[in-house]
Structure formats: C-alpha cells, structure tokens
Amino acid sequence: MQINHHVGRLAREVNFTVRGENETKIAYFKLAINDLKDGKGTFIDYVAFNKTAELIRDYVTEVGQVVEVEFVMRNHNYTDKNTGQKIYAMQNRVTQFRIYKSNQSLKNPAVQTQIANTHRTETGDTDLPPFPDFSSNAFEYVEG
Numbered sequence: 001m002q003i004n005h006h007v008g009r010l011a012r013e014v015n016f017t018v019r020g021e022n023e024t025k026i027a028y029f030k031l032a033i034n035d036l037k038d039g040k041g042t043f044i045d046y047v048a049f050n051k052t053a054e055l056i057r058d059y060v061t062e063v064g065q066v067v068e069v070e071f072v073m074r075n076h077n078y079t080d081k082n083t084g085q086k087i088y089a090m091q092n093r094v095t096q097f098r099i100y101k102s103n104q105s106l107k108n109p110a111v112q113t114q115i116a117n118t119h120r121t122e123t124g125d126t127d128l129p130p131f132p133d134f135s136s137n138a139f140e141y142v143e144g
Helices: 050-059 103-107
Strands: 004-010 015-019 024-034 041-049 066-075 090-099
Touching (some): 015 050, 024 050, 041 050, 050 090
Parallel strands (some): 041 090
Antiparallel strands (some): 004 024, 004 066, 015 024, 024 041, 066 090
8 A cells, every 4th residue: 555645735624524324524625735846836635534534624724734644545436426427536535644833833822733643632832843844955856
C-alpha cells in the first residue's frame, strides 16, 4: 500500500456529514498545495471517515490553516441514482493529519491536535511543529 503526504492550506470549510444506517461520519475538505516548480497552487480533495472525520471537523476550522495529511488513494466507483451511469473516480482517504501553527496562533494561542490516530489530547502551540517556510528553497527532491 502506498502512503502519500501533502502539506497545504485549507481552501474551504470542512463539509461534515453522517450517512447510512451505521451512521458513518464523513468529512470532505480541500487543500491548496503549492507547486514548488512554478509557484502555482493545486487544489486537491480529501475525505476522512469516523474518528478521523470528527477530529478534522473539530480542529481543522479556519480557511487558510496549514494542514499536513497522510492519505491513501482508493477507487470510488458507484452508480449515479439519477442517470444510472457508472461513475469511476479516485478518492484520497485521510489516515492521519497534523496541524501547523501559524504566526497568528502565536499571538492568539488555541488548543489543537497533532495527529488524528492518537487519543484526543490537547496541546498548546509550543508543542506543535514549526510553521513550514514555503518560500524558501529548503524543499529538495529525495528519491526513495
């Protein structure tokens, strides 16, 4: 199984729903990812389920917030109820996430979480990783 990582800014508010008779909790959200080659942004959709979805709903709350996601790509094939047409799509399913502090949060401390798969522990900004500097050349291509 291939595990992927992205770091980006929340592009719109998290859409949280509960569906089905098992009451599956689902969070849909979109991150703006910087393309380091040409400086343009790419907008990528993600989905999280159950406990991870609840944590994303509770802690990923501000548009522009920097979030790192670990995800797996899965097929999402279904039949459209209205047209009866078979839809083939890929879905980025979040398994873990991390929130980065920003310069604003240094002035206004907030309670945040680091990783979704851990128990709901509350940490302050001093416990969070530093905000990544996207304008620097600190990012290098590493093969492996």
